[in-house]
Amino acid sequence: MLGTQRKERIDGLAESGGDTTAGVSLAASAWRRLRRSPTFLVGAGIICAFVLLALVSPILAQHDPALRLLEEQVSRADNRIPAPQPGFPLGGDQYGRPLLSRVLLGSQQTLLVALLATVIGLGGGLTLGILAGAFGGWVDTLVMRVVDVMLSVPSLLLAVSIGALFQQQSQFTVIIAVATVQIPIFGRLLRGTMLAQRASDHVLAARALGVRQRSIVFRHMLPNALGPVIVQATLMLAVAIIDAAALSFLGLGAADTSTPEWGQMLGSAQNFFDTHPHLAFWPAGCIIVVALGFTLVGESMRDALDPKKRR
Amino acid sequence: MALLEVRDLSVRFVRKSEPTVSAVDGVSFDVHPGSTVGLVGESGCGKSVTSLAIMGLLPGRGTEVSGSVNLEGSELLRLSQREFDRRRGKDLGMVFQDPLTSLNPVVPIGLQVSEVIERHRGLSRRDASREAARLLDRVGIPDPDRRLKEYSHQLSGGMRQRALIAMALACEPRLLIADEPTTALDVTIQAQILTLLKELVAETGTALIMITHDLGVVAGMCDEVNVLYAGRIVERAQRHELFSRPRHPYTAGLMASVPRLDSPRGQRLAPIEGSVADNIPWEGGCAFSPRCGNALAVCGERAPELETIEQGRLLRCHNPIGAAELERAHD
């Protein structure tokens, strides 16, 4: 059931962006509409702010996030955690490490993990989609069987299972697990748009000129099939952030917590939800807002590319 | 010897969920070097499928092609896709109906033209690009150097079709198939494109298969004309013969539906009644009989055969136009 729904969503996106007859002019007009869309502007603003934050966080952060600077204010026995104080606007975490510095620097890991996972997922999905869409026939059948089986497993369950395959937990584990979930989504999407290209007039015309197979696939089909994939990649960045956080929360991330990461911070805050909710609030808030940013941009791009919404 | 010999070409689309479609049914014709042969008929009669079969561009799955297509002594239907790739664009080329969708929207025109030249003529990228500019100039595109860098959406419909013609003729193939090359264009542009095609094939000695639903196009271009109905040739004649003495009721119907300069103003055209949807399969008699004013009882029982009625003239009809007059003349 779940798998069917996801398949329909993916195929819907493939169709919505499948009409690329206008090509370059389409991209130009989509951009013109995007620039006037409040959804896009808000989302893009959020993304820019967080990317900027990740870049300048080493300067902004006052303290080394690994150092237990406020350790003497921590007390396990009466559940005490360092309160906000001069020099430490958010206080410390349960080990006495500076919370603000950790939240600021956490942006780097979280964005990097999401980006790497999506790039790997995109790479794998592109490979599968190109294979299936370019060759058709039994290659297509085989690839799509695998993809559909992967899609029928709920994504977080799949990610957790992949993560559990690794002996040693690390950020790398999280990246691979999250990427694996994305591969079938990109694969199915690209296959759909590639097949649409295969049946298109300009590909028929190129074949009538004896253009080489390689050029047909990479020059005449792929660039025209990428629009929906770019939209999906933006949306997947949001999903990757959430999934990576969830895996870290479940303890599949790095065992070494000296490098801060929001998902892992959220996970280790769970014992303090009732007494010290602010430990969870900051990383959770950041995760939600940055994921929202990518979703807003992705959705507005989808609308801008949709021929049904175009005039 | 003929340049292209099409013999008994049949194409059937076999689909699991749908009834089998017999799109082309035993079509035979020759194209001689440098000549222009017309394939004429209403939409859906199998013109495009015939041309795609000759080009080897029909979808593989669910398509049954039989018969023979012989180009300069080599059998095209037996070529592998790879072998075919080497000959398409070089020995035979094609121009399609819709120039807007026939160009790749994200690749500059110049690259699309020079790609073909590099591929088949083995020129370097620089030389190919210079040759592309020369070709665009030859097909009447002003300022070719600028146009080469532009994308299809920056060109007008007529210019796009000129560019596509330039690509199809870039390697001077001996055979060009033009499938309704002017149907998607403005009326004023149509004549220009036809004139250009006529000039180019005359200049390069390329043989042309001109596919159209418009007898006006045929009148201006073709040496020999094949009239197609429901996948079969129903009449073939030299152009002048066909226009001065159409024998098949369908041909006559097509002519009556073409506007003529010499017809009285305000006179309504007489389109053929009914549509291709009313066809009966050829197995049950003449496919045209539900729409035919000349139909006899035998027409609904037995399909007419394609017969040679005089030198260079073929006809598939039990009761052709002018038969009664001819008989009277003989008596």
Ligand SMILES: Nc1ncnc2c1ncn2[C@@H]1O[C@H](COP(=O)(O)OP(=O)(O)O)[C@@H](O)[C@H]1O
């Ligand atoms: N790929 C296909 N699959 C099934 N039927 C097709 C396919 N292509 C064409 N046909 C059918 O073949 C017949 C002839 O089509 P076509 O050659 O395109 O006609 P036209 O003379 O207008 O060019 C039509 O009935 C059409 O529906």
Ligand code: SF4
């Ligand atoms: S065979 Fe009969 S029905 Fe068919 S075109 Fe001739 S007269 Fe008409």
Ligand SMILES: [Mg+2]
């Ligand atoms: Mg057609």
